Amino acid sequence: MKILVVDDAKMARKILVKNIPEAVKEHGEVLQASNGQEGLDLYKEHKPDLMFLDLTMPIMDGFECLEKIMEFDNNANVYVVTADIQQAAQDKVKELGGKDVLQKPADPEKIKNIVLEYLKNE
Numbered sequence: 001m002k003i004l005v006v007d008d009a010k011m012a013r014k015i016l017v018k019n020i021p022e023a024v025k026e027h028g029e030v031l032q033a034s035n036g037q038e039g040l041d042l043y044k045e046h047k048p049d050l051m052f053l054d055l056t057m058p059i060m061d062g063f064e065c066l067e068k069i070m071e072f073d074n075n076a077n078v079y080v081v082t083a084d085i086q087q088a089a090q091d092k093v094k095e096l097g098g099k100d101v102l103q104k105p106a107d108p109e110k111i112k113n114i115v116l117e118y119l120k121n122e
Ligand SMILES: [Mg+2]
Pocket: 007, 008, 009, 054, 055, 056, 057
């Protein structure tokens, strides 16, 4: 299983990666990117099973990144993890094809459950 974590804040990426179950990290691959452009490039190269995406980032923000990923792969499983959980942002994420919006800092249980859900489908 491949998971892509995209956030410009190193600490935020670290927290997300920490909450991914060890078994997944051992037998799969966890990729990281620090802006939307890098995230998009890595997505195209690796086609991860699951992606966690920040919204506010330099170079390319999460909305644009999500939009371009969905154009590339309309079955992408993208969860947005952001401090901006205003309704407008949530609606836009859903409209673009994001699975869900999680508030930062991400709840460890939620992250774990999302990962396990996709692991089952392997
Ligand atoms: Mg950010």
